[in-house]
Amino acid sequence: MVVGEALMTGEIFVPAVVANVRAIDPGEVSVVEIALPSEYEIEGVKYPIRDRMSPGTAFLAKPYGVRKKKPQRRMYTRSNCALHSEGVIETVINHTREMKSDTSIWWQSEEARGLPKSRGTIDLLVGFNQNRTELVLYENSVRCETNNLLLEPEWPSMEFVALAFSTGITPFLSYLCYMKSSNFGCSDHHPGVRFSLIASARTPAQLIKHEELLELSRMFPFNFKYYPVLTREWPDSWPYTKGRITRVKGIRNGEEVVDIQPLLDVVPHIRNVHLRMCGGGSALEQLRLGLRQSGQTPLSFRSEVW
Ligand SMILES: Cc1cc2nc3c(=O)[nH]c(=O)nc-3n(C[C@H](O)[C@H](O)[C@H](O)COP(=O)(O)OP(=O)(O)OC[C@H]3O[C@@H](n4cnc5c(N)ncnc54)[C@H](O)[C@@H]3O)c2cc1C
Structure with a gap:
């Protein structure tokens, strides 16, 4: 199924285990940890998955949308760093309390809090490196611009x-x-x-x-x-x-x-x-x-x- 998806859209989503969902203000704000698999198979070939996210960038996931009743594409900024926690992606997600809230409601639900116990997964976007030898976790910014927060090298x-x-x-x-x-x-x-x-x-x-x-x-x-x-x-x-x-x-x-x-x-x-x-x-x-x-x-x- 994922092979077909990759071929059709050029996008590859891998299932990553939701390792921790910790409410810091129950129903309002949770710290979430997602563990990348170490490899992923496409058309019979196993590719290693690398986490090289730079500080200040966001990844793309498919959390469940409570209103639309299906997974939705949403970005989350990573709150830890690959240098310290390679392969374990942490973020902080709040309930937006907006009329349009969809996935942010789900993240505060019992179902989402139960994912670590059941080793439940969420899909994360990855892409091939230039030589197509490995898969790399997607990040939203590749160069510093005024409207992003990728940390500058200086x-x-x-x-x-x-x-x-x-x-x-x-x-x-x-x-x-x-x-x-x-x-x-x-x-x-x-x-x-x-x-x-x-x-x-x-x-x-x-x-x-x-x-x-x-x-x-x-x-x-x-x-x-x-x-x-x-x-x-x-x-x-x-x-x-x-x-x-x-x-x-x-x-x-x-x-x-x-x-x-x-x-x-x-x-x-x-x-x-x-x-x-x-x-x-x-x-x-x-x-x-x-x-x-x-x-x-x-x-x-x-x-x-x-
Ligand atoms: C680059 C990027 C990084 C992001 N990083 C994070 C993150 O680290 N943590 C996080 O909780 N969300 C983050 N978001 C927002 C996230 O992708 C979702 O939009 C948000 O969780 C709301 O999802 P939703 O499906 O409930 O509603 P959506 O339909 O996505 O949004 C509903 C409304 O809520 C507003 N909104 C979006 N995010 C928030 C928020 N955090 N607080 C209050 N209002 C908001 C939107 O402007 C919109 O009007 C990020 C978005 C982008 C584009």
Whole structure:
């Protein structure tokens, strides 16, 4: 069946075991781990499957769509990295709570949570390498563009500020996994990357990998800083930003007026950093407006929006 599919569409989907589905906020956000098979047979030939995904890219899977009642093609950004966990792909998936939600409902269901126990699988897209000797896991970006978050090769000498909304933290978790595995780019001659992560979530339960990120910032205080932001609920003692990191103050001449002071309080030197953002389209629009209206232009700006 898959051979036919490969020949007809040029696409090859391989069944990968869903190794773990861990709800971090039950019904809302889950961390998912998917294990690639080591090989796959096409027309009687077994091909090894390689995982060479770069930090900041997404893979393509076929989760079940609850509304459409059949598997759907969906992209997910990897949250770990091939350097550290080759062949085991981690991502974080939320229930979007949108009218159109389809697969994101299924990921929070009992059926999806039961997949690891039953060794259930999900199809992932792979493709042949140039010599057709092996299959390689598909990744959505192959070169750095302003509208993707593939990590640039010069990262060890750069200073980044990454702004993540909800599961928009995934590409930056992948960066951090990769950077940590590469000792944050430190060498005898160079102190390495400077990376600040501002992660915005509605409630404490929806802060993704919060404790791990706090620990990482304690272990690498020069290279990594972590600023969790809570927008809807926070404990009385919350020492970080409370409320949105960019705020719409009103409308002037038909355009929203956006206050980015909470962001500038965290990063006063925004003009001297490479700004990265991942989240929804309206958050991106507000950030762009706020930067323009306050006359702030970072060294570079790249974003990915879902
Ligand atoms: C490159 C890329 C990387 C992605 N990485 C992730 C990821 O790591 N984790 C993840 O949960 N999703 C990710 N997505 C979104 C994912 O592919 C699905 O669109 C999402 O899970 C919703 O699926 P759905 O079938 O329920 O609804 P869809 O029909 O896909 O989308 C329904 C609506 O929800 C909005 N939406 C999409 N994603 C989200 C979200 N995460 N939060 C709130 N609203 C959303 C869409 O804009 C759309 O209006 C990514 C998408 C792309 C294109």
